[in-house]
Amino acid sequence: MEALFFYLFGGLALISSFFVIFLRKPVHNAVALIFTFFCLAGLYLILGAEFVAMIQVLVYAGAIMVLFLFVIMLLNLEEEEAIEGRGNKFRRWLGGFAAVVVFLLLAPVWLMQALPVVKGTFPPEKVQELGNTVWIARLLFTDYLLPFEVASVLLLAAIVGAVFFAMKRM
Secondary structure, eight states: HHHHHHHHHHHHHHHHHHHHOOOOHHHHHHHHHHHHHHHHHHHHTTTHHHHHHHIIIIIIIIIIIIHHHHHHHHHHHOOOOOSTTTHHHHHHHHHHHHHHHHHHHHHHHHHHHOOOOOOOOOHHHHHHHHHHHHHHHHHHHHTTTTHHHHHHHHHHHHHHHHHHHHHHHO
């Protein structure tokens, strides 16, 4: 039964993520992204990460997508139109360069998958004893405090940028 739900949520997440990419209207893209987030939350539940699933729904499907929809409607984005001119060639090169950079950044991760697994300091028995929420909280506020704070500053910068562009258009 668990495998059935895994394939169901995984398949729906793939389909809705294709809708995010290929739909033409920004609001439809945002709704498809919300559905993708809910499917990912279902996958997290199947994997036993209840805390991550709830954060996925509350933060991403809730707060972040409300922010995205607010920006889309504030900027009054219309259906995407093809832009003619010399900018297309530059964008293709820029997209290709970005793809190469992402590949080079992810290559070490893929190579690390081939290495033998070393048991960490969080054996499953301890996680079951305390619960994964406690361990995630400890990790977030000790070992991963800096990335956590950087993510919050990036979100703040995105909000300020959206307000700046919206005020510029008015």
